[in-house]
Amino acid sequence: MTDAQRRILILDGAMGSMLQRYKLEESDFRGERFADFGHELKGNNDLLALTQPKIVQAVHQAYLDAGADL
Template identity: 40%
Template sequence: MASNTPSSTTSSRVSAFREALASRVVVADGAMGTMLQAQDPSMEDFEQLEGCNEILNLTRPDIVRSVHEEYFAVGVDCVETNTFGANFAALAEYDIAERVFELSQAGAAIAREVADEFTASTGQQRFVLGS
């Protein structure tokens, strides 16, 4: 059974985030949906669910990853997960409400992986904000 106790890594990230918020301006990313659409995903990428950006977490994680990378490359501190519409009400409109956890988990994993890579390469802690 999974523990609800945060890991030491998570705890240290939370502490670093609080410290950053208390001591400086923390910059977050911008329009995820606009950036995704600019990469011109196909209807196949959307699994025929036009406009369901969250499905790209599974079908085109490379696109989602590239958006996070672009934001971190220009110096933002935080990126949001590609999960804005990963809720029961929004996904029910596409008849995939049962996939909320799967899509949310995939979106968070992509963002966390990219943030960790940028933290390791720059030495500056990067953060992920759930959306």
């Protein structure tokens, strides 16, 4: 039996707030992959999984280190 079958699972956290602590700039959101994209990307946190995966990993690790049961 999986955890999802045994109990209610909720993943909710202040991911955006944690990312804001890094004070990322437009160029951080763009990375090399989206350097020439025609629109502003700052604030599109979903892109950070592609352009700044180490930062996203660090935020998730911080939740685990704090005792989150994911």
